[in-house]
Each structure stands twice: as structure tokens, then as C-alpha cells.
């Protein structure tokens with residue numbers, strides 16, 4: 001299927017590994033010119049082979065000064081017509097474990113950073129009459145997950161703002177949607193299992209088996225499935241989909257809405 005976005009320019013934040021990288025790859029397959037962000041040059045070196053022609057924008061999205069630098073360098077290369085926001089999730093833990101500083105950090109990386117990037121690209125998108133924004137959030141927005149309080153809080157804030165802004169810019173050819181991953185077999189997820197498996201007294205393999213079995217699809221998601229959905233939301237054909245929270249979780253969330 002021709003997604004009708006060949007030649008557009010996308011800025012993919014947190015795009016050197018996992019779900020962000022999968023989004024970048026699917027956009028590259030659709031002929032999109034890519035600007036890819038991440039903190040680690042080593043991760044970029046590992047990823048760049050699958051993203052020919054992409055430009056790396058190194059920087060930490062949790063740092064306002066890095067955000068400004070990334071925005072400036074991206075816009076100096078031409079108009080950004082597709083924005084995918086992503087960063088690593090905040091730490092897990094009990095509610096009582098986290099003080100104000102921990103909350104500030106989570107809000108900064110997972111709410112303020114995507115909002116800052118949206119503010120930077122939206123005026124140009126509206127002026128040109130076309131744009132696509134996809135924020136990678138989490139299934140925890142639909143149903144809070146134990147130990148993911150920082151993630152639930154920061155992402156709920158972002159989700160609330162997107163619900164309003166998406167409607168404000170819908171008439172200008174710009175769509176904004178959130179993609180909510182359930183369990184995807186990325187390095188991040190598999191690493192997160194190690195301490196949980198130790199706490200439960202089972203091996204990581206056993207915990208992986210149990211977690212997969214609890215998902216109606218009977219497996220974790222493949223990042224390529226996530227990337228393909230992201231590219232579709234960025235497509236010409238998806239111009240009437242906006243302000244949505246698209247859950248990709250193999251049926252794990254049991255609710256009707």
C-alpha cells in the first residue's frame with residue numbers, strides 16, 4: 001500500500017531502539033526522509049544500517065536545552081511534516097518510593113518533552129496545511145499498571161492535552177494521535193523482567209512465558225507491527241483519524257472502550 005508520504009520529513013524522537021526504531025523503519029520504507037534522535041551514539045551506530053540516509057540528532061529529551069538544539073537542527077534542514085515523540089519510560093516502583101524530584105523527572109521526559117516538540121512543529125504544519133503527530137505512550141493510560149505510577153501520571157497529562165489540541169488543529173490538515181503499546185518484546189521490556197522475576201522467585205524465561213500466556217494473542221507484540229501502525233497513522237489515508245488513543249496490546253485490555 002502506498003502511504004502517500006514519500007518525500008515528507010519525519011523527526012522520530014527516541015528512535016534508535018525498540019518501538020521508536022520500528023516506527024522510523026516503517027516510515028523509511030514509505031519513502032520518508034528521517035531525522036532520528038536518541039542519547040547514545042552507540043545505539044545509533046547499531047541502528048543506522050537499517051535507516052539509510054537518516055540523520056542522527058543526538059540529545060536527551062529530558063533536558064530543555066537539548067530539546068531546543070534538536071528542534072533548531074531539525075528545522076534548519078527543512079520543514080518537519082511528521083513528528084513521532086518517544087523516550088524511555090520512567091522507573092517502576094511503589095507510589096511511596098517517589099518524591100517530587102522523581103515526579104518532575106517523569107513529567108519532564110514523558111509529558112513536557114513531547115509537548116515542547118509539538119509546540120515547535122505545529123505552527124509550520126498548520127501553515128502548510130498538512131502534518132502528522134504520533135506520541136508513543138502506554139497501555140497504562142487505559143488501565144493503570146501496578147508499579148508504573150510515574151508513567152501513568154505523566155502520560156495521562158499528555159493524553160489530556162492532546163485530546164484538546166488535536167481538535168484545535170484538525171481543520172488545518174494536521175492530525176495528532178497517541179499509540180499505546182501493550183507488551184512488546186523490546187530490550188526494555190525484557191530487561192524490566194529480570195528484577196521482577198527475581199522478586200517472584202522464578203526465572204526470566206518462566207516470567208516471560210507466564211506474561212505471554214496472559215495475553216489473549218498468546219505472545220508479545222513484534223515491534224515491526226507497532227512501526228507499521230505508526231506509519232499508517234502518518235499516512236495520507238489516515239487524514240480523518242485524529243485525537244485517538246490507539247491501543248496495540250494483543251487484546252490484553254478487556255474493556256469495551
Ligand SMILES: NC(=O)c1ccc[n+]([C@@H]2O[C@H](COP(=O)([O-])OP(=O)(O)OC[C@H]3O[C@@H](n4cnc5c(N)ncnc54)[C@H](OP(=O)(O)O)[C@@H]3O)[C@@H](O)[C@H]2O)c1
Nearest residue numbers: 014016017018019039040060061088089138183184186188
Ligand atoms: N516495550 C513495551 O512493551 C512498552 C510497553 C508500554 C509502554 N512502553 C513505552 O514505550 C516507549 C518505548 O519503549 P521501548 O520498549 O521501545 O524502549 P527502548 O527499547 O528502551 O527504546 C527507547 C528509545 O528511546 C531513546 N531514549 C530513551 N530516553 C531518551 C531520552 N531521554 N532522550 C532521547 N532519547 C531517549 C533510547 O535511546 P537512548 O537510550 O540511546 O537515548 C531508545 O532509542 C517507552 O516510553 C516505554 O515506557 C513500552
